[in-house]
Amino acid sequence: MSDTTAHPLGTDGDTQVAVAIGPLVGPVLRRVVGMLAARADLPLDRLDDAVLVADIVASRALAYAAESVRVRLTPGERTLWMRVGPLRAGGAEALLGEAAGPEVGSVILKLADEVHVDTEGPGSEFLRVCVAYAG
Amino acid sequence: MDHLPASTPSAPPLGERAQDCDIRLTMPARAENVAMIRHVCGALAEGLHMPTELVADVRLAVTEACTNVVRHAYAGAEAAGPIDVIAEPLGGCLTVVVSDRGCGIDAGPESEGPGLGLPLIAALSHGFEIEHGPQQGSRLRMSFRPHGGRFLAG
Numbered sequence: 001m002s003d004t005t006a007h008p009l010g011t012d013g014d015t016q017v018a019v020a021i022g023p024l025v026g027p028v029l030r031r032v033v034g035m036l037a038a039r040a041d042l043p044l045d046r047l048d049d050a051v052l053v054a055d056i057v058a059s060r061a062l063a064y065a066a067e068s069v070r071v072r073l074t075p076g077e078r079t080l081w082m083r084v085g086p087l088r089a090g091g092a093e094a095l096l097g098e099a100a101g102p103e104v105g106s107v108i109l110k111l112a113d114e115v116h117v118d119t120e121g122p123g124s125e126f127l128r129v130c131v132a133y134a135g
Numbered sequence: 136m137d138h139l140p141a142s143t144p145s146a147p148p149l150g151e152r153a154q155d156c157d158i159r160l161t162m163p164a165r166a167e168n169v170a171m172i173r174h175v176c177g178a179l180a181e182g183l184h185m186p187t188e189l190v191a192d193v194r195l196a197v198t199e200a201c202t203n204v205v206r207h208a209y210a211g212a213e214a215a216g217p218i219d220v221i222a223e224p225l226g227g228c229l230t231v232v233v234s235d236r237g238c239g240i241d242a243g244p245e246s247e248g249p250g251l252g253l254p255l256i257a258a259l260s261h262g263f264e265i266e267h268g269p270q271q272g273s274r275l276r277m278s279f280r281p282h283g284g285r286f287l288a289g
């Protein structure tokens with residue numbers, strides 16, 4: 001997995017969690033996201049939105065990740081970025097599309113303030129999601 | 136305290152990413168992250184259906200190990216370096232490895248470390264060992280084994 005940020009992992013506020021595909025992905029990911037969202041001073045409703053996104057990622061990313069689900073989290077001032085991946089080619093868009101309800105569209109797109117799909121080399125995608133609070 | 140079984144696989148070298156571990160966390164070695172690591176390891180222990188008292192032991196030992204890293208590994212550094220935590224069930228054991236890339240963990244039980252220190256980890260775990268060296272950081276590996284049997288994932 002290649003990292004796009006300039007600073008070494010774990011030295012400037014970023015947290016990375018990797019969980020082997022299995023039943024523990026959800027429980028682990030929602031705890032980490034919840035705590036980091038709280039640290040980012042997100043209000044309760046947005047914290048819950050971030051946890052919902054984490055739950056969706058945990059339940060859907062299994063099909064598009066290899067061996068483990070990896071999420072890199074960057075808390076900021078009332079913002080929390082989640083970078084999910086690497087995912088298989090097409091995995092990020094599929095993850096967004098699968099998490100859709102009738103007449104609602106993608107739940108992730110509804111909850112997030114920003115969503116990006118990054119490609120890094122052949123067959124390696126990353127889904128970047130930002131949950132924020134503008135006040 | 137037992138010695139770790141000889142078959143326990145080594146954790147990946149410092150700085151490498153695990154490929155087949157169950158959970159790996161990498162984050163700044165700061166006090167506010169210790170609680171997160173404790174929650175995650177507790178969730179894993181609960182997910183493995185470990186006995187309640189053993190889950191509490193895991194939480195406490197992991198907290199102590201991480202607190203040691205936070206307070207000592209990067210003492211004097213301008214900013215906290217990373218702490219790596221790997222937690223994986225191996226055979227009948229839950230193994231948790233806490234490592235840093237700083238000046239290391241003081242292995243001396245007589246040292247004036249924070250809290251109850253390594254003796255507490257020794258008391259709570261079924262085996263632990265420390266690897267450290269100059270410029271290499273330190274790695275503390277703890278194992279927790281339910282009495283008399285295996286736990287089941289799922």
